[in-house]
Amino acid sequence: MANLTREEVLKKAGLGESFDRADLRGLDLANAVLEGVDLRRADLEGANLEGARLRGANLRNASLREAYLTGADLRDVNLDKAELEGANLERAKLDGANLSRANLDGANLTGASLKNARLTNAQLQSANLGGADLTGVNLSHADLVEAYLGGAKLVGANLRNADLTSANLEEADLTEANADDAELGGADLKRARAKGASLVKANLTKANLVGADFTSADLRQANLTGSKLGANLTGARVAGVITAGASLEGIVADWVDDSRDGDGSRRVSGVAALSILSGKAPAPSVPPPPRGQAVRYFGQGDVLRNATLEFGEGIKVQIESRFEQCSIALGRGAELTVGKAGVLAQCRIEGAGNITLHGRFFERESPGIVGPGQLVVTSEGQLVGTVEQAPELTKFAFEPGCRLRMKILRARSEPDQVRTGKGKER
Amino acid sequence: MTESKQSEKRTLVEEGTELKGSLTSTCPVLVRGRVEGEVTAPALTVSPSGSVSGRAKVGELQAEGELSGEFDADVVQLSGKVQDRTVIRAKTLSVQLTAESGKLQVVFGECELAVGDPPPDAPDADAKT
Numbered sequence: 001m002a003n004l005t006r007e008e009v010l011k012k013a014g015l016g017e018s019f020d021r022a023d024l025r026g027l028d029l030a031n032a033v034l035e036g037v038d039l040r041r042a043d044l045e046g047a048n049l050e051g052a053r054l055r056g057a058n059l060r061n062a063s064l065r066e067a068y069l070t071g072a073d074l075r076d077v078n079l080d081k082a083e084l085e086g087a088n089l090e091r092a093k094l095d096g097a098n099l100s101r102a103n104l105d106g107a108n109l110t111g112a113s114l115k116n117a118r119l120t121n122a123q124l125q126s127a128n129l130g131g132a133d134l135t136g137v138n139l140s141h142a143d144l145v146e147a148y149l150g151g152a153k154l155v156g157a158n159l160r161n162a163d164l165t166s167a168n169l170e171e172a173d174l175t176e177a178n179a180d181d182a183e184l185g186g187a188d189l190k191r192a193r194a195k196g197a198s199l200v201k202a203n204l205t206k207a208n209l210v211g212a213d214f215t216s217a218d219l220r221q222a223n224l225t226g227s228k229l230g231a232n233l234t235g236a237r238v239a240g241v242i243t244a245g246a247s248l249e250g251i252v253a254d255w256v257d258d259s260r261d262g263d264g265s266r267r268v269s270g271v272a273a274l275s276i277l278s279g280k281a282p283a284p285s286v287p288p289p290p291r292g293q294a295v296r297y298f299g300q301g302d303v304l305r306n307a308t309l310e311f312g313e314g315i316k317v318q319i320e321s322r323f324e325q326c327s328i329a330l331g332r333g334a335e336l337t338v339g340k341a342g343v344l345a346q347c348r349i350e351g352a353g354n355i356t357l358h359g360r361f362f363e364r365e366s367p368g369i370v371g372p373g374q375l376v377v378t379s380e381g382q383l384v385g386t387v388e389q390a391p392e393l394t395k396f397a398f399e400p401g402c403r404l405r406m407k408i409l410r411a412r413s414e415p416d417q418v419r420t421g422k423g424k425e426r
Numbered sequence: 427m428t429e430s431k432q433s434e435k436r437t438l439v440e441e442g443t444e445l446k447g448s449l450t451s452t453c454p455v456l457v458r459g460r461v462e463g464e465v466t467a468p469a470l471t472v473s474p475s476g477s478v479s480g481r482a483k484v485g486e487l488q489a490e491g492e493l494s495g496e497f498d499a500d501v502v503q504l505s506g507k508v509q510d511r512t513v514i515r516a517k518t519l520s521v522q523l524t525a526e527s528g529k530l531q532v533v534f535g536e537c538e539l540a541v542g543d544p545p546p547d548a549p550d551a552d553a554k555t
Contacts, residue, residue: 405545
């Protein structure tokens with residue numbers, strides 16, 4: 001057992017002496033004031049430190065196995081590589097503490113405060129962190145297999161590469177947390193709040209997300225195979241997400257971002273969004289744009305009315321939505337693609353851009369399309385309206401199957417080169 | 427006027443020939459010269475040197491030359507010139523985007539195209555034709 005009494009410890013601590021490698025096993029140090037004390041490699045196995053004040057103490061490599069630390073003040077302590085297996089840290093204050101590589105397997109941290117603590121590579125298997133405040137904590141590469149984090153506050157936490165296999169995160173707050181590449185297979189995330197969280201390439205196989213809030217979360221390339229995906233995923237970034245065998249019951253996804261870079265350039269709404277999340281998305285009618293190209297995307301299910309839109313040179317515009325009574329101005333070289341689901345009803349397009357129509361266009365007043373450099377109506381495209389050509393003449397292409405009720409006019413300023421049939425071809 | 431090429435018979439209006447009036451044929455018609463009037467045939471091909479002005483009612487229309495007037499066809503392939511005041515009605519229309527570099531595949535004058543069934547929710551569709 002300990003080779004020092006409580007009184008001797010308090011006296012030495014008062015004198016600022018070191019307890020390096022001291023044997024303090026089973027000692028009752030409840031409510032002791034040991035702030036800033038050097039306890040490196042000290043053996044405190046089974047010690048009672050309930051309510052003890054250890055702020056700023058150095059407990060590096062110390063053994064606190066099965067120690068009783070309920071309500072202890074451990075703020076800013078150094079517990080690097082400390083042994084805390086089975087320790088009771090209920091309601092302990094560990095804000096700013098360094099617990100890197102510490103062993104906390106089976107430890108009880110219920111209601112503890114670990115704000116901005118450092119737990120990189122820490123061992124927390126089956127630890128109880130229920131209701132703990134882990135705001136801003138760094139748990140990267142930590143082992144949290146089967147840990148209980150129910151109701152824990154993990155706002156802005158770093159969980160990158162952490163192993164949370166079969167962990168319980170029910171009702172946990174993961175807002176803006178980063179769990180990229182984390183292992184969350186079989187994890188319970190029921191009613192968790194993960195708004196804006198990043199889970200890029202995370203493994204969520206067979207995880208339970210029912211009732212969770214993953215709005216605006218980044219789930220690109222995450223693996224959700226066999227998961228219960230009944231969460232709110234509106235605004236989530238989902239490019240490359242794997243959802244084979246996932247249950248979508250209860251899912252909410254008004255729209256998702258399917259762009260490869262998660263930059264919002266490919267908004268997908270309604271049924272199409274659910275198709276992506278179900279892993280049954282058809283090949284997009286509009287191919288994704290090359291990386292780095294300026295793109296404006298209007299997703300399926302959206303309706304835009306009475307809008308005036310201007311798109312400058314070189315911009316790509318992809319419309320899968322319904323536009324009503326809208327005016328669209330295209331700069332030279334701008335590319336407007338109306339996807340198969342896109343409808344431009346009572347609209348007008350003006351400018352020297354290139355137009356590709358897989359969907360439908362109906363003009364508001366004649367001419368509905370003025371001055372396009374190029375107009376392509378594909379096999380599923382439909383156009384009802386008048387096209388006034390560009391002064392240099394518009395390039396037209398029509399695929400078999402397209403449906404047209406159109407008039408073609410020459411540009412108002414065009415030279416009289418076609419009227420006579422003697423004009424010069426361009 | 428009718429040429430036989432292997433087993434296929436065609437009615438040919440050769441380059442340098444100008445035909446005014448009505449031409450009705452049970453054979454495909456190939457126009458390398460100029461036709462002014464009415465053409466009725468199962469197929470009408472207008473070569474790059476050819477032109478048809480007037481009315482035509484054919485099954486297939488393949489035009490690389492000039493068209494002017496009213497054309498009714500099931501299948502239309504265009505790669506020439508469509509003059510002012512021309513109406514083309516077809517079940518299907520095919521126009522390629524580009525021919526040679528820098529050249530338009532089709533030069534359209536002021537014309538009307540009615541292709542395929544009327545789009546379903548186009549209330550003014552008929553008025554456009």
